[in-house]
Structure formats: C-alpha cells, structure tokens
Amino acid sequence: xxxxxxxxxxxxxxxxxxxxxxxxxxxxxxxxxxxxxxxxxxxxxxxxxxxxxxxxxxxxxxxxxxxxxxxxxxxxxxxxxxxxxxxxxxxxxxxxxxxxxxxxxxxxxxxxxxxxxxxxxxxxxxxxxxxxxxxxxxxxxxxxxxxxxxxxxxxxxxxxxxxxxxxxxxxxxxxxxxxxxxxxxxxxxxxxxxxxxxxxxxxxxxxxxxxxxxxxxxxxxxxxxxxxxxxxxxxxxxxxxxxxxxxxxxxxxxxx
Ligand code: SF4
Numbered sequence: 001x002x003x004x005x006x007x008x009x010x011x012x013x014x015x016x017x018x019x020x021x022x023x024x025x026x027x028x029x030x031x032x033x034x035x036x037x038x039x040x041x042x043x044x045x046x047x048x049x050x051x052x053x054x055x056x057x058x059x060x061x062x063x064x065x066x067x068x069x070x071x072x073x074x075x076x077x078x079x080x081x082x083x084x085x086x087x088x089x090x091x092x093x094x095x096x097x098x099x100x101x102x103x104x105x106x107x108x109x110x111x112x113x114x115x116x117x118x119x120x121x122x123x124x125x126x127x128x129x130x131x132x133x134x135x136x137x138x139x140x141x142x143x144x145x146x147x148x149x150x151x152x153x154x155x156x157x158x159x160x161x162x163x164x165x166x167x168x169x170x171x172x173x174x175x176x177x178x179x180x181x182x183x184x185x186x187x188x189x190x191x192x193x194x195x196x197x198x199x200x201x202x203x204x205x206x207x208x209x210x211x212x213x214x215x216x217x218x219x220x221x222x223x224x225x226x227x228x229x230x231x232x233x234x235x236x237x238x239x240x241x242x243x244x245x246x247x248x249x250x251x252x253x254x255x256x
Pocket of ligand 1: 062064106113114116117118120121198199200201202
C-alpha cells in the first residue's frame with residue numbers, strides 16, 4: 001500500500017483541525033497554504049490562527065481581482081494577525097500576453113483563457129510553492145464536477161508536492177455553519193449571490209439552483225472550468241492512490 005493510501009486511511013474521519021495540525025507538525029517549515037479568501041480558505045485561516053505552528057500562507061494577486069477581494073485580504077490580515085504573502089505575475093509575461101492577445105483575451109477562446117490563467121496564476125503558484133513539500137488547499141468535493149473525486153491527501157504531479165484538502169468532504173452548509181459560529185470575516189460578494197470568487201472579469205453571481213462554480217468562466221463547459229491550479233490531482237484518479245510513477249517516498253519519511 002502506498003503512502004497516499006496509508007495517509008488517507010489514517011486521516012479518515014479526522015477533523016480538519018487534526019489534519020492541519022498533523023501536516024504542519026510533520027512538515028514543519030515545509031508546508032504552505034494557498035488562500036483565495038474563499039469561505040473555505042477563511043475557515044482554514046481561522047483554524048491555522050489557533051494553532052501554535054503555522055505554515056506559510058500566500059495568495060496570488062492576478063491583477064484582475066475584484067475590489068471586494070482586496071478588502072477581505074486586509075480584513076483577514078487585521079483580524080487574525082497572520083502574515084499573508086502576495087505573489088504577482090511576471091510583468092514581462094503579462095505585457096507580452098496583453099500586447100499580443102488583448103487585455104480581455106480570456107473571452108476569445110478556452111486556449112486564450114488558459115494562457116491568461118497560466119501567466120497570472122500557474123507561474124506565480126509554482127514560485128510560491130518552490131521548496132515546499134505540502135500544499136494545503138480549501139478544495140471540496142461538492143464544489144464541481146471536476147472536484148468530485150478529490151481526497152484528503154493527493155499528490156500533485158505538476159508541482160511535485162503533497163496536496164492536502166482538509167475540507168474535502170465538507171458541504172457548503174458545513175462551511176457556512178462554521179463561518180457564522182466563529183464570526184469569520186468573508187468576501188462581501190457572497191452576499192450578492194456569488195458562490196465561487198476568482199478574477200473580476202471571469203466571475204459572476206449565480207442564479208438560484210445553479211451550480212456553485214456556474215459563475216466561473218460561465219461561457220465554458222463545466223468540464224473545462226479549472227484554471228489548472230488544481231488540475232494535476234483532478235484529472236487523474238491515480239493521484240488519489242499513488243504518485244503517478246514518481247518516486248516520492250522520501251517526502252513521507254518524516255511522518256514515520
Ligand atoms: S480567471 Fe480570468 S482574468 Fe483571472 S487569470 Fe484566469 S483567465 Fe485571467
């Protein structure tokens with residue numbers, strides 16, 4: 001049995017706090033948490049702020065975020081006193097892309113949309129995760145068709161990192177219950193029927209009964225609606241059971 005399976009069995013039925021504490025202690029100084037200030041990420045930030053040890057916390061500022069997201073960045077910093085590192089896209093790449101394709105290239109085609117996501121998100125993410133061994137995210141199974149098979153522990157082949165999803169089996173209601181019970185600050189766009197918030201030009205409010213991710217890249221099919229930040233795990237069921245042929249045993253040695 002490989003280590004991802006072992007960890008998934010060990011962590012089965014453990015709560016999010018246990019899972020977070022386990023990885024932060026086992027991979028002290030080697031664990032990073034990426035936040036987009038979603039309600040899920042705010043729950044994780046809240047839990048992390050109560051733990052003695054904390055991972056590196058970072059966010060990606062694509063340059064196209066809604067003003068409401070900038071407000072919650074500052075509010076979160078003030079509320080929890082946590083250090084949140086902000087990564088920006090490489091300006092040479094943005095200038096080249098915009099010069100060649102236009103400022104709103106994402107509406108042209110899926111290919112151009114993915115190029116924009118690559119320049120503004122994927123490359124900065126790679127820089128942010130460099131040198132780390134564990135990446136904590138706020139992904140949930142219920143969020144979309146592309147996320148329905150995720151597990152608590154996976155291996156991200158693209159970024160060569162252990163990926164941990166402590167809220168993988170939470171429902172949207174679970175998240176809101178936790179937010180309200182703990183008076184956690186959240187992005188005010190949620191009060192305007194936004195359910196999943198990304199860049200301003202690629203996010204809209206959703207109508208009643210629409211899917212949580214329906215407001216993201218709404219002009220595309222549900223199957224294509226990922227920015228590739230999480231694609232390595234989402235695309236392949238082998239990620240939930242193994243390392244896709246890569247020898248990553250050494251990453252787990254510290255837990256023994
Ligand atoms: S979500 Fe839209 S604006 Fe943001 S990086 Fe992707 S394509 Fe570009």
